[in-house]
Amino acid sequence: MTVLCLIETGAGRITDPSARALAVAARLADSAGQDVAVAWFGGPDAVDAGPLATAGAWIGYAIESDRLTGYAPQAWARALAGLAADPPGGTGPASAVLAAATDHGAEVLAHLGALTGMPLAANCVSAARPSDGAVRVVRQRWAGLVLEEAVIEAPMALLTVAADAVPGDAVPGDAAPGGTAPGGAGAGLTVHGFRPELAESDLTVLAATAQQRREGVSLGTARVVVGGGRGVGGPDGFAPLEELAGLLGAAVGVSRVVTSEGWRPHRQQVGQTGTKIAPDLYLACGISGAIQHMAGCQGAKTIVAINTDPGAPIMAKADYAVVGDLHEVIPALVEAIRARRG
Numbered sequence: 001m002t003v004l005c006l007i008e009t010g011a012g013r014i015t016d017p018s019a020r021a022l023a024v025a026a027r028l029a030d031s032a033g034q035d036v037a038v039a040w041f042g043g044p045d046a047v048d049a050g051p052l053a054t055a056g057a058w059i060g061y062a063i064e065s066d067r068l069t070g071y072a073p074q075a076w077a078r079a080l081a082g083l084a085a086d087p088p089g090g091t092g093p094a095s096a097v098l099a100a101a102t103d104h105g106a107e108v109l110a111h112l113g114a115l116t117g118m119p120l121a122a123n124c125v126s127a128a129r130p131s132d133g134a135v136r137v138v139r140q141r142w143a144g145l146v147l148e149e150a151v152i153e154a155p156m157a158l159l160t161v162a163a164d165a166v167p168g169d170a171v172p173g174d175a176a177p178g179g180t181a182p183g184g185a186g187a188g189l190t191v192h193g194f195r196p197e198l199a200e201s202d203l204t205v206l207a208a209t210a211q212q213r214r215e216g217v218s219l220g221t222a223r224v225v226v227g228g229g230r231g232v233g234g235p236d237g238f239a240p241l242e243e244l245a246g247l248l249g250a251a252v253g254v255s256r257v258v259t260s261e262g263w264r265p266h267r268q269q270v271g272q273t274g275t276k277i278a279p280d281l282y283l284a285c286g287i288s289g290a291i292q293h294m295a296g297c298q299g300a301k302t303i304v305a306i307n308t309d310p311g312a313p314i315m316a317k318a319d320y321a322v323v324g325d326l327h328e329v330i331p332a333l334v335e336a337i338r339a340r341r342g
């Protein structure tokens, strides 16, 4: 049996949230004495196999279909259901299926739960299968404010993995939690092709283009995020933040006030009702640090806050706090970075 992990890819590499999901999958497989396998949508060469093997995955499934010309949640779930039940290569059915708790991962696993009738635990931070056979998970509830221990007793457990489940520097190239590949270290990943059987109704929803990819760095996977809140002052105030983000190769994220005011689109919202981010650096500008906002950025490795109010809640939660007007601090930062780069 295997633990199967659905991975999302970008520019030929596993995304950070998927790498975290894979790290949790590898530990679950290790605890159960099983192998971890990865599945992705695309051809055998659609993803760099090196980091996958390093993270403990020895078996890969490249899911391809002429009818899958974009993201199709139910079709993806149908494909995973078929793959989990009868994977090529003779490993036997999957005992668990994991995916990152991204928009796509959460949606696909919800469909998979509906198709298979198997239980789904969302936003897990760890999972193990001790000797009694049940899967024990720790998962985030209340937007990460509470950690719940849960036991899943089912032939196949479905788990989504929280964006901040594993520290950013522990994925994907850390020591392989699943041990050494059969055939020795460096034996690498064996990739099997898988052609799913899809019904017409599985393709009712099919997203052929991805808005965020067209616009550059995606918020959910960015290593650096420049965040703006009400303190930015209005839609025009985001130009310096965009400039800084461009220099840092960062994504722009915003608070809910900003999206509610219509200054920026909802897809840029960070927080409980927005995207959960786990970048190396989160630069929060003019954001007070409400609990619902922090729920979305607490996975950031380093938080730097820029705020005129030293008593704003975010100042106590940040690793570094700059007391100042963002309209002065951001242009000064941009100038300093430009000067340094000549």
Ligand SMILES: Cc1cc2nc3c(=O)[nH]c(=O)nc-3n(C[C@H](O)[C@H](O)[C@H](O)COP(=O)(O)OP(=O)(O)OC[C@H]3O[C@@H](n4cnc5c(N)ncnc54)[C@H](O)[C@@H]3O)c2cc1C
Pocket: 228, 229, 230, 231, 232, 254, 255, 256, 257, 258, 269, 270, 271, 272, 273, 274, 285, 286, 287, 288, 289, 290, 291, 292, 293, 296, 306, 307, 308, 309, 312, 324, 325, 326, 327
């Ligand atoms: C059910 C629910 C879900 C929610 N989900 C989310 C969510 O997903 N994400 C989210 O963000 N919020 C969410 N909220 C809203 C949240 O409670 C806050 O209202 C919101 O995060 C505040 O946004 P803000 O920090 O931009 O604005 P404010 O709280 O108004 O803070 C603005 C900050 O900017 C500072 N400032 C002002 N001018 C400047 C300047 N020139 N330079 C520097 N600093 C300046 C101020 O000192 C202040 O700290 C949710 C609320 C509820 C009830």
